[in-house]
Amino acid sequence: MKLAMKYVILYVNDFEQSMRFYRDILGLPVKMEAGTYVEFDTGATTLSINTRESVNELLGLGLTADVPAASSFEVGFVVEDVAAVIEELRGQQVPIVREPVTKPWGQTVAYITDPDGHFIEICTAVG
Structure with a gap:
């Protein structure tokens, strides 16, 4: 399959x-x-x-x-500059759940939420 x-x-x-x-x-x-x-x-x-x-x-x-299903998964968007996108979203009063951080494998990630509380990952590509 x-x-x-x-x-x-x-x-x-x-x-x-x-x-x-x-x-x-x-x-x-x-x-x-x-x-x-x-x-x-x-x-x-x-x-x-x-x-x-x-x-x-x-x-x-x-x-x-x-129904609290919004917190049981995430949607991810790949961008070139996570910090710049987060600052732009912050300026539009989007809730920032986690500030940008670089993971041990080199990927930069941050989290926001949409109006229903769905987690959205803003990240760089892996690799």
Whole structure:
């Protein structure tokens, strides 16, 4: 079996707030939008958002606003200069969870959160 990651969908509480965060603050281009579902162009893998309410109506998954699943995974974005990106995001009042640090393997990483508390790693490429 060969699996290929094509997309990740984040379930959010406030569509407009999340849309502004990913489109306007992180600067991700919108590939497609349909109601409360939007896809952002991030390269080989698409990042999407949809409201928990819409997912419940369409799929019946039983998602609620108080589900702490946002802290059980992370989304990572590779950049050239982690410190510069973090400073730019700080200037836009994005919560910085972890300041940039260089790991023993040479990668620089920092963490922010989106409006729903999803962890986002801002990092340099490995190797």
